[in-house]
Amino acid sequence: MSTDRYSLAIHGGATSIARCEITDSMEAAIRADLAAALKAGEQVLQRGGAAIDAVVAAVVELENSPWFNAGRGSALNRDGICEMDAALMDGRTRAAGAVAGVRRVRNPILAARAVMERTSHVLLVGAEADRFAESAGLPLEAPGYFITERRSERLVAKQKTAGTPEGRPEEGDPKAAGSPFGTVGAVARDRSGNLAAATSTGGLDGKLPGRVGDSPLIGSGTYAHNGVCAVSGTGLGEAYIRAVAAHEVASMMRYAGLNVVEATRRVIEEKVAELGGSGGAIAVDADGQLAMPFTTDAMYRGWVRSGESAGTGIFR
Ligand code: ASP
Numbered sequence: 001m002s003t004d005r006y007s008l009a010i011h012g013g014a015t016s017i018a019r020c021e022i023t024d025s026m027e028a029a030i031r032a033d034l035a036a037a038l039k040a041g042e043q044v045l046q047r048g049g050a051a052i053d054a055v056v057a058a059v060v061e062l063e064n065s066p067w068f069n070a071g072r073g074s075a076l077n078r079d080g081i082c083e084m085d086a087a088l089m090d091g092r093t094r095a096a097g098a099v100a101g102v103r104r105v106r107n108p109i110l111a112a113r114a115v116m117e118r119t120s121h122v123l124l125v126g127a128e129a130d131r132f133a134e135s136a137g138l139p140l141e142a143p144g145y146f147i148t149e150r151r152s153e154r155l156v157a158k159q160k161t162a163g164t165p166e167g168r169p170e171e172g173d174p175k176a177a178g179s180p181f182g183t184v185g186a187v188a189r190d191r192s193g194n195l196a197a198a199t200s201t202g203g204l205d206g207k208l209p210g211r212v213g214d215s216p217l218i219g220s221g222t223y224a225h226n227g228v229c230a231v232s233g234t235g236l237g238e239a240y241i242r243a244v245a246a247h248e249v250a251s252m253m254r255y256a257g258l259n260v261v262e263a264t265r266r267v268i269e270e271k272v273a274e275l276g277g278s279g280g281a282i283a284v285d286a287d288g289q290l291a292m293p294f295t296t297d298a299m300y301r302g303w304v305r306s307g308e309s310a311g312t313g314i315f316r
Contacts, residue, residue, distance in 0.1 A: 004191045005306040006045035007288035010037050010058050012068045012300030013182010014234045014280035019315060027314065030067050034302040034312045037061035041186055042304050051196035051230070052090045055186040059086075059109040059198045062184035066148045068300070070184040071107055073148045074202025076155045077209050082146040084202050085216040086112040087123075091195030091224035098123040098216035104140040105133035109200045112216070114138065123216060151205070158206040182300065183215060185222070185232025189288040191306075195230040197222050197246070203237065213237025219247035227286050228253050229260050234299065235272065235279010243271040249283055260285035265293040 012034055022030075041058030044050070063071025074082040086108035087098035097116025100123060105111045111133035115124050124132055134140055183201035190196075199215040199222045214221035214237035221237065223246035224230035231246040240246075245267050252263035264283045272279060273295060280294025282301065292301050297315065304310035 003193060005288055006189060006191050007284050007290055007305045008038065008041045008045060008054055008058065008186065008188045009282040009284060009290045009292060009303045010034065010041065010062065010184070010186045010301065011182075011232065011234055011280065011282050011292070012062060012184050014278070014294045014296040014299040015182050016278070016297045018297065022314070030300060030314070031312045033062070033065040033067055034300060035310065037065075037186070038302040038304050038310050038312070041188060042310065045188060045190055045306070048191050051188040051190040051194045052088065054188040054190065055088060055196045055198035056109055056113055058186040059184055059200050060107050063107050063109060063200055068184045069182045069202045070200040072146055073151060074146050075205045075207070076147065076151050077203070077207050077211070079209055080152070080155060081143060081209065082202050083209065083211075084108045084146070084200070085213055086198070086200035087216040087218060087222040088112050088116065088198035089196065089218060089222055089224040089230070090116070091226040091230055094225060096122050096218045096222075098218065098222075099129040099133070100125045100212040100216045101210065102126070102129045102133070103143060104130040106139045106141045106145070109198055110138050111136070112198075122218060125212070146202075154205050183234040185234060185282060187224070187230040187232050187282050187284045189230070189284045189286070193226070193286060195224045195226050195228075195284060195286065197224040197230040197232045199232040214240035214245065217241060219244050221246060223247050223250055225250055229263070229283050229285045231264070231281055231283040233279065233281040235296070236277035239272045239275040239277020240279070242275050243267065243277070245272055245281065249281070253285070260289050261291045264291035268293045268295055
């Protein structure tokens, strides 16, 4: 790949969903929002902007869409409240920022960015993270802003069928790993060869209040290292945390010499799966090669590379 080319991939979550559960109009709306997020990120890359700015632009769009489990439309915890997690990492310096368990900030990924840029810390949690976001000038919303009808229905459905220990996702059941519309993320390689990753989520439907998933944990759900890869995961967070999944992709590339497609596939199909987790990931390497494997029925996704037309996908 010539040095001034760019690549961008996004995801809107890995999920187990049958084709018949998505109507044509839903599919069109979801694909339109994926395309809008791709466009927001690509515009940054096209004009020579940084990978970190591109992934943030794409994730903000996905957080604002009610279709995905991030920002507006986030999953509800057991008590019917949205507690959101987000992280980003800049491969140039391996600077990172994250928030977990936020309930008020409209765009958790912007709060994560503020942590990265304005503090000496990596991760802020809970009410203090919301307060920090407000002090950084980010808009807050009332809790009702994040709650959609679809999510409320899912919580009721989950509570009706709950037969497992409290807060424990039914192992091996990909439906329990998320919801029909999932976590969001983006990875990019900019024209200067810099890599970045961002991930944002409402976590699992019906989770215990206070539960934090893989998305805001650097190395688990989100990772970027220039010269190696940038990765954003989606799936049963507990398995991704235990597999240190995103960093594992980078390790397989650095130490075992695997390419990004093979490394990402093996982490999702073997390392995460052997811990009972299903899901997927998107990754980009230093040359702009993209990987988007998943073990669920579907993963909402989009991709674009300079000089090529953009694409979106849901099923295999
Ligand atoms: N990985 C997210 C979490 O466990 C959920 C998802 O990707 O659907 O919080």
